[in-house]
Amino acid sequence: MRRLLLNLVLFALIAGGLGYGTAWTMMEHDSRVSTRRFGPWLEWTSLGRTDADPYARAHIARRGMLPLASSYETRYLANTDSTGGALTSSCEYAIMIDLAQNSFWSIAAYSSKGALVPNAAERYAFNSWTAMRETDGKALVTLARDARPGNWLPIGGGSQINIVLTVANAVDGGTTPAQPKPLPEIARQGCR
């Protein structure tokens, strides 16, 4: 009897724990099936598409997102800097964006659950129209708690943050594909 009970409990633990655990991991984290990684940036390859893989569909539903199809625009999510350290609002980061001149892009900071980061400046994102450019067309975005010159994206609160870089796949809203360029590095400048 003791043996039967033990085996039943073991069966339930393996079936439930392993089954749900692997499903949760595949729905929430990167895997070769659904995602691609470019340095710190993670891309869900079929996000939003009607032919998306089941993990991507479950990912959208779990998070409650409403993404545009990845065939139109690509969302890259980072929760670490380029050296692998977790992104936190107690550090300062510099991101030099050098993407196709005519393609639309946007960069924003969120909490780990996708909530916008409250800040007194009420600034939550930059896009290809609002970001100030360098003379060579690049845009340097600085994420920091305290005000910085240029494109300052405030990140307060001392918690872990995510950065999402959204890039349109075509230039000028048309069908001409944007010239692929390497994704920007997320350089940590210092921490408190």
Add this chain to the structure above:
Amino acid sequence: MTVTLDKIDGVEQGARPAPVLPRPKAAKRSGALIDWRVLLAGVIAAGLVHIAVVFTTPRTSPAPALVRLKPLLPANKAVTMPAPTPAKQPFPFVMPEALYAFCRFDLSVDNLRVSAVLPEPGWTLSLHSAFGDNFYIMPGQQKRTDITFVIAPGIASAEIGSSPRRFGSGDVQIPAPTLEGIVMVRAPLKGLAYRAETEAMLARTSCTPAKR
């Protein structure tokens, strides 16, 4: 040729008939409490649980985008929203530097006629199923685009009984994979100076029921 201690010139030495005993079960033979067949069955069941969880999550998730937006959006009516803030964020990971117009469509009774203006690149009109899939998208072009189309139940929503029919030649009909869903017009903000103009363009989004 090898010679063993038991055999010399092929003749067995001291061979006695071995008693025939019933073969013990695996678990009993090793004396283990855990049956390896339980482990195997558990792994197979885990695979089934994995598949079931992944495929049912879009339907059973407590807060997909449609559920979050339902309290804010009356059915089949366009609603424009201000730029998202931490206090008023329609759904997680929303692009913040943009204004939005939404229509929550419910095709259980009538189809839905949608009209919108997409004045320039960066603007998008997207249709999403009840599970958040983006089944149709129209991006803004260099030239201003005024669009009108009708959303009707698609093949996947044939449970309503009547098949969708074509409308007048001016109406493009887009089949929806689910009876409920979201129309979203996203207008990226170019800066404060353009805000009023963007709001005015976005306010031209309309959604009205169209008889089937």
